[in-house]
Amino acid sequence: MVTVEEAKKRITANAIALPTVLKPVPEALGYVLAKDVLASLSLPSFRQSSMDGYAVLHTDVSNENIILPIVAESKAGGTSKLSLKPGTAIRIFTGAPVPAGATAVIMQERTSVENGNVIIKEYPVAENLNVRNIGQQIREGDIALAAGTYLSAGAIGFLTGLNVQEVEVYRKPKIGILVTGDELVKTGDALGDGQVYESNSAMLVAALTKEGIHQVEIMYAEDDLASTISSLELMATRNDVIMATGGVSVGDYDYVGKALEAIGAETIFYKIRQKPGKPLLFAKTQKNHFYALPGNPASSLVCFYEYVLPALRLMSGRKDHFLPSFKLPISHAYSFNGERDEFLKASVSNAQVTSLEGQESFALRSFAVANALIYLPVTQQNVYAGDLVEVHLLPL
Template sequence: MVTIEEALHIIEDQKIILKSETKPLEESLGYALATNTASPFDVPEFDNSAMDGYALCGLYQGYQLVGEVAAGDSKEILMNDGEAVRIFTGAKVPQNTSAVMMQEKTSVKENTLFLDEMPKAGQNIRKKGGQLEEGQEVFIEGHILNPPSLALMGSLGLENLKVFSKPRVNIITTGNELVKPGQPKTEGQIYESNSYAISGALQQFGFEHHQKTQIQDDFEATKAGIKTALESCDILIISGGISVGDYDFVKQSLEENGVNELFYKVFQKPGKPLYFGRKGNQFVFALPGNPASSLTCFYVYVLPLLQKLSGYPKAGLTTYQFPIKHAYENRFGRPSFLKAAVFDGKVEILDGQGSSMIQSMAKGNALAFIDKEEKLEEGDLIKCKLIS
């Protein structure tokens, strides 16, 4: 058995080989860049108007109107001193523009423009290279592409991006008692739910499962199912069958399939019977069968490795500290991840902390961590990982 810290260090210290691929811009959200990116040209490429109004030549309060420039126009207009042109947001300003005055502070009578106030040199003009200069670094390798990143890459004319590939994930659930939702069940059976929690958590953080399989509690079936799953994944997540019962065949089946155990059992609650192993460049997590335990282990242990294999510069959920709304004492005898709700900057430990109880986790938004035999008073700080 290992401690939480030891388990996390073992996962963090795994040597990995990152894979890269080229993806279309519109499919790159949530991926990490596999190369540094520099701007191929100045942004903006030309001086342009920051708003609808009038481009002015000289600084006066009255001008003669001599034309109009819309966004996208390539025509050149030469203004003389004391002249102005109607201009729109994003349009290239004439070469000798002194300033742009917003239309709300102007009036026009016949062909003469009048300003409500004196203009200031350079006002409302976006200067060439004001955001980026040609050759300037935009992003470094490992930058995670968010929506603004995609907008910026698009503005640079980059149609395809070189990114780190995300790991292929397969899911196996085990248990004779499990029935697929929507199917009839008999007394003693339950509807299978862990695969939906795991696949949902994967989607929540931008990952997908490649294959999902349900296996009965049978050694040969378990061994064969694991063998098949390992043929097409980088990470295999197994739910259930990892404890020490007569029908728990996962650990032995992993050994038979050449998976090297890196740790088994973590001194924590929930999720003590957690397994982590490796076969070549493939990784296996065998999670407890209880729903809350399984999902807790995913957030704490599986997610960091998924992100590491995706080239993320920092992996895992960030830990925050919040004051607790009420006194709480850890009576479980082990360091514990507690289902909690963070609201208005304070933490409430929810009822229903049992490993099989998923309702409280569904209503909460955090995992609060409390050490073995720790006792907290109202207002004391408690560590939390926000899960939604």
């Protein structure tokens, strides 16, 4: 049995980024850049107005209520060949080219118009007021986004504005989910005596989808060693990571550990000193990672978020692989006995964290409304209202 800290160290030490692929920029959301992207043009590529208003020479505004004749108009998408003569103004709109000779844009709200003249009610006027200069955002040839950047919606927009059409990114892992347990029934089928509806696969697929991982295969194995071995062998030929749910404890019908041994997987650790989720097994071959998750749904999801998700993020090239972690005061006292660290389903609000009812390893209702996990090491078995505790924020 290993500690929580040791388990995370061993998993991250074995998780390396997968090979790279080329992705069209509109399809690269949620991926991580494998190479720097250089700007092929400056942004803005011409002087732009950031306001609707009037382009002027800032030194022409020598006092309040100066009056200048309006001699032309510059609109977005219009010509950039307009030129402003001193002592005049040009009507201009947001995003439009700032005429040559103009050094400021007076926002429309600070003006009035009479008989073809603009009365400027702003004074003094600074040079470059409301003007976006060439390269103000980025200059041609500079690094637009560095390798290792996670491609958010903003990044996709930024790259598209630079006319970048495809990027080299780290491939995301292909996932296999092996469901074990003869007591499990698929949703929609009739329940027999002693049976329950299988929910772990849907839960894990949902968590993977949230992470932007869509290549997921689900298989079901009977509670016997031969079926478990053949299923794992087949899934290993088509996936990078295989997650088995159930069949990893010490019962007579728990075959996942024996099956992994039979296919030549090296066990990195088995069992973590924590509650829930003690019987987590991590093994690997040269080509695959295997995570044998507990069958109890809440235990399975805790182990996914705390151990599997960080590994998947590292394999996808991400540096921020662990859940966001910070300290918050707990809203009420909590204590536990034993020699295992505890993870509590929790809710963060109003700058404090509250542990929820239903902490049992089978209970998903509390997970359904949780937005965080509280991590309590055995050295912190008794906490009182207001004490600071470690909080891990869940991806929602």
